[in-house]
Every structure is written in structure tokens, then in C-alpha cells.
Amino acid sequence: MGRIKPQALLQQSKKKKGPARISVMTIIMSSLIVVLTLFFLYATYRHWSQRSRFQIENKQSVLEGDNSFMDPKKSDLPGYAILETAKGSITVELFKDSSPEVVDQFLDLCQRGHFDGMLFRHVIKHYVIQAGDSDKLGATEDWTLKGKHYSQLDTSLKHEAFMLGTSKAKHDKRGFELFITTAPIPDLNEKLIVFGKVAKGEDVVQEIEEVDTDEHFRPKSNIGIHRVTLKQSI
Structure with missing residues (x-):
């Protein structure tokens, strides 16, 4: 190859x-x-x-x-009321959920100007201050008697101070009274329908509590609520 x-x-x-x-x-x-x-x-x-x-x-x-x-009607209602008094402002938080009927009545009266110019008729130290149109003892007589007792004793802590309420006694809208407690009251639920609590102005409540009163716990000088302003929040 x-x-x-x-x-x-x-x-x-x-x-x-x-x-x-x-x-x-x-x-x-x-x-x-x-x-x-x-x-x-x-x-x-x-x-x-x-x-x-x-x-x-x-x-x-x-x-x-x-x-x-949430009830939309309740959420639209004012949650606070500001009481303008001769001693200063008291801001109250309203219990819309726990006392809806009383709050509705209170708001309606505020819008009608029911509380404008209302006087504090009874002031019981270490117990309660009461504003209303009636100058008679009437339903508040029992309050004043108990006030004499509680003003001399240390009260139980079953209920808080600075609660806003109205009497459980039957009354029309015209007779709607305001009570602000100034100390814990053991029998609070027996006497009041609580529908709010002081959020600001405890010092104003205490200043009203210190005014001079007569033997029936009526202030010697007029002191009252000038106007009430409603607020959604503070």
C-alpha cells in the first residue's frame, strides 16, 4: 500500500x-x-x-x-357633655351603651336648653352635689339625711366618686335632676341611675362641694350651670 x-x-x-x-x-x-x-x-x-x-x-x-x-345611631350620638358652671367647666363622659334611654333623654334636654341656668340646689360635702329646678326637699330629703351620716364616716369603696346620675324617682323631663357624687357611695345604685362619669373638672366639682350651705345643705349663694355643650370626643 x-x-x-x-x-x-x-x-x-x-x-x-x-x-x-x-x-x-x-x-x-x-x-x-x-x-x-x-x-x-x-x-x-x-x-x-x-x-x-x-x-x-x-x-x-x-x-x-x-x-x-356597633349601633350606628349610638356612634353618631355625642359622647361627652361639658357643663359650664360658675366655678369652671366639668366634662362628663356619657355611658351611651349602659344607659341609652337616660342618655337620650339627657341629650334631648341639653338641646332644648333645659340645664341652662339650672342651680345647684343641694351640696352635701363628701357625698353629692345636686342640680335641679325644684327647691323643695321632696325626693332629696332622704339624700340629705344620708348625707349627714356619710359626711361623718369613711365611705365604702363599692362605687367610685365623680359619677353623673339622675334620681330613680319617677319624674317627667322637666324634673330631670343631675347628681354628681363627690365620694364613693355604697348605696349608689339604690338612688341613682348612673349615666356618666366626670372625665375632666374634678377640681371644679370639689370647689362647688366646698361652698357654704344652710342646715338643709342648700348653698347660701347661687351657683349653677350656665350652659351645656355636647361633644363627640375630647
Whole structure:
């Protein structure tokens, strides 16, 4: 056999190598990897988007659930009353939920100006101050008798001081009286319908409590409520 020249061998090797072909299996595997990657990314995106939407809807449902227990009529009512007196302002928080009927009556009377110019008729130290139109002892006689007793004793802590209430005795709107306790009173619930509490102005209540009174606990000098202003909040 004749020898093959080096140049011929080089040309033959080039023809044998040629361009490398990609197998079908490689193409399938690559495509599968791409599809799985895209599916994973889509699934992750969908999971987090649904989770965020669920959290938002859950928060809204909780808020709506809380609001469902709220009476819109009550929420619109003023929550505070400011009594402008000769000694200063007394801000009272109204118990709209626990005493709705009395609060409604009180608000109606405030809007009618019922309390404007009303005098404090009885002031019992370490017990209560009472404002009303009637100058007769009447229903307050029992209060004054008990006042003599409690003014000399340390009262029980069953009830707080600075509570706003009106007498449980039957009366029409014209006879609506205001009582502000100046000390804890053990039998508070027996005498008063409590519908509020002093939020600001305890010092004013105490100053009214210190005025000079006669033997029937009536102030010797006139002191009263100039006007009542209603507020949603303070």
C-alpha cells in the first residue's frame, strides 16, 4: 500500500469531525427543565398573591365583624357633655351603651336648653352635689339625711366618686335632676341611675362641694350651670 500523505490525512480528519449534532434526548430534557422552572415560578407567584389577598380579606372581615356589633345611631350620638358652671367647666363622659334611654333623654334636654341656668340646689360635702329646678326637699330629703351620716364616716369603696346620675324617682323631663357624687357611695345604685362619669373638672366639682350651705345643705349663694355643650370626643 502506498503511504497517505500528511495533508490527505488532515483533510480526512476534518471531514470526519464535522459539526456535532444535539441528540433528541438532550432537547427533551432541556425543554422539560425550562417548563418545570416556569411552572415553579408561576406556582410561587400564585401562592403569595393568594396569601396576600386572603390576609387583606380576613382583615376586612374582622373589621366588618367588629362594626356589625356597633349601633350606628349610638356612634353618631355625642359622647361627652361639658357643663359650664360658675366655678369652671366639668366634662362628663356619657355611658351611651349602659344607659341609652337616660342618655337620650339627657341629650334631648341639653338641646332644648333645659340645664341652662339650672342651680345647684343641694351640696352635701363628701357625698353629692345636686342640680335641679325644684327647691323643695321632696325626693332629696332622704339624700340629705344620708348625707349627714356619710359626711361623718369613711365611705365604702363599692362605687367610685365623680359619677353623673339622675334620681330613680319617677319624674317627667322637666324634673330631670343631675347628681354628681363627690365620694364613693355604697348605696349608689339604690338612688341613682348612673349615666356618666366626670372625665375632666374634678377640681371644679370639689370647689362647688366646698361652698357654704344652710342646715338643709342648700348653698347660701347661687351657683349653677350656665350652659351645656355636647361633644363627640375630647
